[in-house]
Amino acid sequence: MSISFTLDGREVEARAGETIWQVARREGVEIPHLCYSPAPGYRADGNCRACMVEVEGERVLAPSCLRRPSPGMKVATDSARSKAARAMVMELLLADQPPREAAHDPDSKFWRWADKLGVTESRFPARHAPAPDVSHPAMAVQLDACIHCGLCVRACREVQVNDVIGMGRRGHHAKIVFDLDDPMGHSTCVACGECVQACPTGALMPSSVLDKEGRKSREPDRSVDSLCPYCGVGCQLTYQIEGNKILQVDGRDGPANHNRLCVKGRFGFDYVAHPQRLTRPLIRKPDVPKDADDFVDPSDPSTHFREATWDEALDVAAAGLRTIRDTFGGRALAGFGSAKGSNEEAYLFQKLVRTGFGGNNVDHCTRLCHASSVAALIETIGSGAVTAPFSECVHSDVIVVIGANPTVNHPVAATFIKGAARRGAKLVVIDPRGQGLSRHATHHLRFKPGSDVALLNALIHVIIEEGLYDRAYVDRFTSGFEELRARTFAFSPEKMAPVCGVDASTLREVARLYGRARSALIFWGMGISQHVHGTDNARCLIALALLCGQVGRPGSGLHPLRGQNNVQGASDAGLIPMFLPDYHRTNDPAAHADFEKYWGVNLDPEPGLTVVEIMAAILRGSIRGMYIMGENPAMSDPDARHAREALAKLDHLVVQEIFLTETARHADVILPSTAFPEKTGTFTNTDRRVQIGRAALQPPGDARQDWWIVRDLARRLGLGWNYEHPSEIYEELRGCMPSIRGISWGRLEREGAVTYPCPSESDPGHELIFAEGFPTPTGRGKLVPAEVSPPDELPDDAYPMVLTTGRLLEHWHTGSMTRRATVLDRIEPEAAVHVAPADLRRLGANPGDRLRVSTRRGSIELAARSDRDVPPGLIFIPFCFAEAAANLLTNPALDPFGKIPEFKFCAAKVEATGAG
Amino acid sequence: MASDVTTPMLSEAIRDKIRAFIPRYPNKRAVTLPALHIVHEYFRCVPYQAMAEIAEILEITPAEVHDTMSFYGFFPQAPIGDVRVWICRSLSCMITGGDEMLEHACKKLGVRSGQTTPDGKLTVEFAECLGICDFAPAALADDGRIFGPLTPEKVDAMIEELKKDKDPVDPTHGLGSSAGPATPSRPEG
Ligand code: SF4
């Protein structure tokens, strides 16, 4: 309901809930404000009084940022009294500030308002100024400029829900503190930078723009709106650029992030300017043989490679591939594209493999993350994508997070989950390890690693046996109920409790919580998918949601959190061996015929091999040549030693990269390509949201756009490609993907983000899908029962521990980007194995000591870290550290449906090697 | 940072005592103040690590404990003297010479307000109205003894009195009592 009132003599309308300040802004009336930020997610606090206005008939002035108008109210923003009061506030605040000449940020919001109000001097004495705190590698804390507006407290506590900053002491002595008044760099700060973005005075600033005296010395000369290159959240951001360098990154109000970023998106960008960037094409020297254990210094490739011109490099690259194709056939070649590239690059790459190589051996790292989830989703509900965006959890009353660690891997998505929990949603975390969400959870089930199906079947059992399922929904929209009931009958919580290590009453309680929820959303991650029973795990989660009708309504749904920034888009575009673009099976006769026509060539109907299968095929000798664009299987594949042997065995390997990665060591030709901030393209986030990223920097040296390289290689393989801009490629992709038909390039340039399915240009896009059945032949979702099966390799006397792998907040995937980002590598510089304190004591080791971790496949040495989030018997190793590559240890055993390896479980042995 | 701590500072007895407050309040955060009092009573201060452990017990963040702790002037972070005495400087006391009494005490003890005597016996601080304005200028010791109206001579006598050795006490004494701000007990050593 809107109301009308008078603002400076004018009759104006206020919409429901609007404050005087908000109406004034809409009406073009400027009112000073310091402690209030109009950015999304910030509550008005009303503490600074810089926004006072006069309300007729009231004795005291009112803070316009907080005060809501009432009908007929007469508000004066420009009365002498309100102006004098606001000027006095500025003068009081100015008293404590460093002088303008010495200001940390002379252009801060605070100084701009001081200028506007004409307040330049203060008659009041200054109070004691705290010393600067430069303990953090990315942010400087200079509280002499702090005005105690509390915006950073709200940023940290309410917007990002990290709860690191507090307002210590009180009154005259009030002080912004981190944790227990710790230096910022030693606190639990996760460096999201939200406080820096919120601070109106320059008291908190990114160090990148400051000189030695702590004063802003560098200014961007332009800015480019783009995206974050890291995870599947798909945060929108603005690169602030000075010359050809990114100086600073600001969050933008994208639908997925509302201005928020995490440490990677905020501070992890200087990898693009790292001296090890590849800038010239390289060709292997004829006398340097390949060897699986070879090492090439990324700073000096000249030991193994020589520089070449693009023409020569492309000729050599193409000739090698052509020879193999013409001698052994298209199936003797394979390609790995990348989930970090754009939709256009993914589309072009798979088209090259299918039409230029002549086979379907094309895959990417989706195989290593959510292949099993996608297999289960397609089997049951006919679509591999999420049914609701993650932000939908703000409408859920129950949120389940299983096998996912979003505060580390999807930090900005986690802010929505934490925020929802704080506002009262019940949060159930199911994970053997403790994690950042545990503190916010009503239940944290720390079950035995690998016993997922037992646990989930017990929940299904309770929901069916206690009649908590939604009968009407099950009747109308699902199939297979009777079989599911019969097959889960034996899985009572009482029987499953000893198997999964969670007591029966807790299992029942959680099942009831989910079963009775009005709206419930399930999030899952690699802890579900990266198992030999990964597909079964996902089937159980889908069954839970279908049983309770928790799909397609506000606050409900299934959301496998996608890892890479474009893993959804790369899969959609067909960068997978069994599917053409838009998930048409290669051997579906109709789709096969359509694509032969669309592309004008004959296609191989036989599905290709997956990531791990391709490595095995190389060792068997059936695959002889590969083209790898932006992937690093030598680090990311399970049993990486084996993968390295395969790569070294290839007759011909072409690697397209920005750095000389562990994979590129084995290449015959290395083609230098572009980093994310150097390219324009579209990317699809975990929500099915197609967004546009824009080039902000010139690529270094002779590095070229990835699409340009793929095109020119294709031409040398006999394809007459003439693409001149990514938009042409996107439009071709759109032509064969009905789900994005309504999302034209032009529309993306205008709107920035549109969520598919979006059949027409006038359609706004659809976030919540499957309210009325599923895109399956019957229109129903299938309930598929799962049997309990053990992990492939159980601990035994020789290898008594369980090894699980994953990521760290600061490091992305195999670390080729983030380990070269100064700030990120300074925060997490060292490879470490996370061990339960009791296990560490048993080993006689202290934190920091060197430990040797071995499995049946290999052994690495790294530092010990005592971690109470790790249960005894389990160890955790992040796979980003090349010097101690976790994947030398992991088990390549595959899930039979998704062909995903069991990264999350293998038997290991830990020994102390002496003090570090 | 809290998660690296391997040897806890708070004993099970203290933890139990804190946990016993949890059912009395609508949420765990509300137990922060009683927990601070319990810790303070035992250590005669609220050490850094103890705050981290309170945060863990109550499943809140260190910053939340620190906010509450530092809001009050009551909780020192390092151990203070055997006896803590506050000399009032609010209105009634100020006009009758409270500031001068504080100054006199400090000079006599060779410390500044907020500091402890080198022998560790006495900590002297100023306070806002102690609620005993009828004794203005007044002082209050943390064991509950009241002094006033003060004169320089009476300040000297008060110091004499407060510095007298007390009977040794059992270090766990007081853990059974309620968490009041003033208690005569302290751990020995
Ligand atoms: S950077 Fe983020 S986590 Fe760190 S103090 Fe600021 S808002 Fe909190």
Ligand code: SF4
């Ligand atoms: S949450 Fe993901 S997309 Fe957002 S800033 Fe962090 S890494 Fe980038």
Ligand code: FES
């Ligand atoms: S902006 Fe309104 S009180 Fe600070």
Ligand code: FES
């Ligand atoms: S003013 Fe000193 S006790 Fe009240």
